[in-house]
Amino acid sequence: MLQRLSTGDQHAFREIFEQHWDQIHAVGLKILKSPELAKDLAQDTFMKVWHNREQLKDVKSFRAYLNVVSRNLAIDHLRKKVFTAENEEYLVSYFAEDAATPGEDAEYRELEQLLHDAVDHLPPQMQQVFRLSRFEGLSHAEIAERMNITRVTSKSYMVRALAAIRKYLSQYQYEPLICWLALFFL
Known part of the structure; x- marks a missing residue:
């Protein structure tokens, strides 16, 4: 089919289009969250x-090729949407190194230390699940595979870890800490 398409066969293109439309549309929905987009x-x-089409004759996995093309186009769309002239000033100030005051930096370090203390008080398995999820960004499936546990066990450890961390932090009654954790971890 790809050989025929690479020579400009419109019927081959139509068949490929019909066969893979749903796959590509699903990638778009997952990334862009909009049926129209x-x-x-x-x-x-x-x-x-x-x-x-002329380069397609060398493609080994057409399905993977389509996923990469569609994902890259979706990411390009999001990048263009975020990095517009209207957003430039905000983004520059947001990511500027000197945006935080020394007091804010100290408060952030204190909050971060309290969070790490709370995590350190967790049992080893819960601690490991929390760190893999929140600090390394792994999914429950990836955590389960790495730790040789089930996905359900990973989720259960995470729920219990979050509850224990909330309980630990509640003793400090530090309002900015609760806001920060709500935004980024809990």
Whole structure:
């Protein structure tokens, strides 16, 4: 099929389009969270396939190729949406190194230390699940595989870890800490 498409066969393109439309549309929905944008993404993906059809004869896994093309187009769309001229000043000030005052830096370090203290008081398994999830960004499936436990066990440890951390931190009655943790961890 790819050989036929690479020579410009429109019937082959139509078959590939019909066969893979749902797959590409699903990628768009997952990343862009909009049916309209997902439809546009799928159309753009197939336009790119048509324009690059001559190189397709060398593609080993067409399904993976489509996923990469569609994902990259979706990320490009999000990047353009975020990095607009209107957002430039806000983004520059947000990520500026000197944006935080020395007092804010000290408060952040204190909050971070309290969180680490709370995590250190967890039992070893819960501690490891929390660190893998919140500090390394692993999913429950990845944690389960790494720790040789079930996904359900990973979720259970996380729920229990979060409850224990909330309880530990409640003794400090530090309002900014609760806000910070609510935003980033809990």
